[in-house]
Amino acid sequence: MKYLKISNWGYSAQRIFIICAFSIIPLALLFTFAYLPVINMFKYSFTDWNGYSKRFDYVGFENYSRIFSDPEYFKVFIVSLYYFVATFVQMGLALYFATILSFKIRGKNFFKGILFFPYLLNGVAIGFIFLFFFKPDGTLDTLMQAVGLGQYTQLWLGNPNIINVSLAGASVWRYMGFNFIIFLGAISSIQKDVYEASDIDGANRWQQFRHIILPSITRILQLNLILAISGAISAFDIPYIMTDGSNGSETFVIQTVHLAFKYGKLGLASAMAVVLLFIVILVTLVQRVTMKGEE
C-alpha cells in the first residue's frame, strides 16, 4: 500500500509519472484517431480491399501503377488550378481587410465579426446557401437584375466554363475569415511606437503598410500561403456538397471518395490518398526551401 501513494515517491519519479499520466490520454487519442488510420491507409493502398470484405489480397504496387499510368486520374488537378488562383484573391482580400481594420475605424469589431463569421458556419450549410444563391433566378440573379446587370446573368453552376469559378468564389467567401483573423493577429502584434515614429516622419497609410506591416508579417504570409495551396490541392467540401463533382467540377479528393464508396475500390482510393499526402508534403517542402533561400 505504501507505494501506491505518489507523494511518497521521489521528486523525479513523481515528475516522470505526472508527465506520463498527463500525456498518455492525448497521445492515445492522437494515435487512435490520427496515426492508426494513416498506417491502415498505407496498408490498404497495397490491397484490393472493397471496403466490406473480411478478406483482401495484397497486390503490391498495382494500385500505384494504375494511378500513374492512367492520365484520367490526374486530369482533375486542372480543377485545383481554379482554387489555386482563388487563393490569391482570398489572401489579398484578407490582408486588405486586416490592414484596414487594424487602424482606428468606427464599428471595427462589428466588421471583424462579419468577416470572420462565414468561417464558423458549417460547410454543409454554406453549400446549401450557395446552391440557392447560384440557382437560375436565385439570389445572385435577382441582385444583378436589381442593379441593372440583368443581361450578364448566367447558369452559374450549369455552365461548365463558369462552374469552377462560382465554386471557388464560394470557397473564398468561406475561408477568407480564417486568413483574415490570422493576419489581424499578426498585425496587432506590431509595436504601436513604430507607427508613432513613422507618423512623425510623415509616412502615409500606404507607406506604413508597405514598410512596416508587410515586412513584419512575412512569416505569417508564408504560412497562410502554404495552408492555402495545400487547401487548393485538396479542395473538397464546397464542390462535393453543391455539385457532387458533376459538370466538370470534380476535384482529386471527390474522385477518391467516389472510387472508394461508389465502386468499392478502397485499395485504389487509399493509394490515391497516399499520393495526395505526398504531393502536399512535397509542395510544403518546396515552399520552405524556396522561402528560406530568399532570406
Added chain:
Amino acid sequence: MRKNKGWMLLLTMLLITSLLAACSSGGGSPQAGEEISTDPADIKGEITVLTQRTDIVDSVFKDYAAEFNKEYPDVKVNFQALADYEGQVKIRMSTKDYGDVLMIPTSVPIADIPDFFEPLGTYDELKEKYTGIEERMVDGQIYGIPTVITFSGIIYNKQVFKDAGIAEVPKTPEQFQAALQLVKDNTDAVPLYTNYASGWALTQWEADLPTVAGSVDYVNIDQPNTDENFVAGKPHYELYKVLYDAAKNGLIEKDPTTTDWESSKADLANGKIATMALGSWAITQIQGLTDTPDNIGFLPFPTNASDVVVPLAADYNIGMNVNSENKPAAKAWIDWFLAKSNYAVEQGGGMSADKNAELPPILDQYKDVTFSTLTPAKEGQEGLVDKIDNEGEIGLWQPDFKKRIIEAAISNRSESYDDIMKDLNDKWVKARTELAK
C-alpha cells in the same frame, strides 16, 4: 486530497484500459445452426430494428410494434431510423453493433453477405412463398427477403398530358419524344424532369433496361456475356438515347445542376412537371402531396420491343445481423413484418414479396403488359455484372455517366452521345477481359 489522488489514478487507469479494450472487445459469436423455436410464448428478448424510413419511424412503426406484441408479448422492439442509411450502416457494419434486424445495404458485395447476415432459410424452402429472393442468395441460402416489390417506368401527370393534347399513352421512344414535345409546346410544365442534382434519381433509369430489352433475361444472363453492351441498337444504347434526345431537344428542366428532389415530387403532383423516370415506390409519395391523386399515372418505359415487360424489382431486403443475441426474436419480427404489417402496399408503394399478393390498382390499364422479376444469373456468374461494373468504373447504378449524357446533350461537353457510349463499351470490354484472366 491524498485519497483523491489515489482515486484519480484509478480512474485514469480505468479510462486507459477501457480505451485500449474497446479495440479488441467483442463477445463470442453464437453457435451456428442453433435450433430456432417458433412458438411465440418461448420467444423473449429485446431487438433493435434499423430502418431507412425516418418519416414513419415514430408513427407507423410504433403501431407495428404494438400489433407485434399482441402475438409476441415478451419481445421488446426498438427502432432506429437512419437518414443516410447506406452510408451509416456501412460504417456500423465494421463493428458488431448494427441492430438485430436491418435492411441489407445494396452496396454489400453478394459474396460478403454471409459474413454479416444470418441465413433466413434455403432457396428451396422459401421459393414457393416469396418473390425476388434470388438477389441476396449465396450457395442456396437466402439472406434477405424484399420488404417491397416495386416496378419501374415513367411516372406522369395525366392532367398535363390531357392539357398538352396527348391522345394516346406513348409506347415507343418516338411517341414518347413527340409527347414530351407536345407538353413543351402546349403547357408550362417541364416535359421530363431529370433530377440531375440529386444524382441517385438518375440511377432509376437503369431499372428500365429490361423493358427496353423486352426480356427479363437480358440483365443477368445476356449482359455479362456480351462485348457489345453499349453498342447502337443494344438495350443500353436505346435506353439512354431517350434521355439524351430529351435533353438535346430542350425537353428537360432549364438548369439541371440545381434540381431539387423534394420539390420535384410536389411539382409533378401539381402539374409543373409532366414526367419523371422512377420506381413505383415514388407514386404514393407523390400522390400524398396533392388533392387529386388520381392524376398521377404510370407508364411502362417506352420501348421498341414486341413484348412490353415491366421488371419487378426488390426494394431493400430485410435481413438479420449474424451477431444478434436474440435471433429467434429477430426472426419472429421478420416473419411478422413480411406477412402481417402490409408495409409493402401501404408504405412502400409497391406490392408484397408474398407470392399470393395481387397487383396494385394503378396497373389495371396494363392487361397486355408482362410483370416479371429478372432471371437470376447462371451458376458461377452470380454478381458478375457488378464485378465487371466496378472493375471498369462504369457505374451502371451510379449517376456519373447519366450526368455525362445530360451534360453532353446540353452542350456542356464536347463529346457526342456515340462518344460516350463507345467509351463505356471500351471500359466494359476491358473490364471483362481483365476479369476473365
